[in-house]
Amino acid sequence: MATAQYGTRTRTVEETVVVLTLTEDEADALEALVLGESGAVMERIYRALRQTEPPAPAADTFEYDGVTYELGATYRDRVGDKFTFEAGTAGPDRTPRGRFWDSDQGKFGDLTWTLREVVSSWAPLTKVTP
Structure with a gap:
């Protein structure tokens, strides 16, 4: 139909x-x-x-406080710290958890904050583009 x-x-x-x-x-x-x-x-x-290839899947996103964030992408907060938020990692506030970039180790570390915590303390977040 x-x-x-x-x-x-x-x-x-x-x-x-x-x-x-x-x-x-x-x-x-x-x-x-x-x-x-x-x-x-x-x-x-x-x-x-006649298109034979299916379109690329849409990126995983999460909307919080009227802003849509791409999960898996890296975001920089207002003081320059970086976070990446991942699907399937919701905290008690039901927003995705974000891992903090540990510049001493040169990688994302084990420290996590929820998207709500990061936005409420360090907004605005800006997506880092390669």
């Missing part, structure tokens, strides 16, 4: 996107319709229908 999901993504401009979930038979029927048409839009739809 075909379903459609409408959503809004914010880019430079706002646009509405439609996500279709189709069975293989429904995708084949849509492909037949698209093949009968021409133009850049129809070409993009055709390529999407």
Whole structure:
């Protein structure tokens, strides 16, 4: 059974996107319709229908206090200390636990704080990009 999901993504401009979930038979029927048409839009739809590789999985994220954090990524706090928060490591406050970067050892150590503890004491956190 075909379903459609409408959503809004914010880019430079706002646009509405439609996500279709189709069975293989429904995708084949849509492909037949698209093949009968021409133009850049129809070409993009055709390529999407023939996509053979599944899209990359979305990163694990956790939203806290209106901010979404990528689990497994490294974040720097307001004083320059680094933390990495991991999925499946929730503390008593139900936020993920973060390991503190031990600069003396040059690696993330055993000391952990929950995301709530780090945000409440050392926010803002900035994602470190390679």
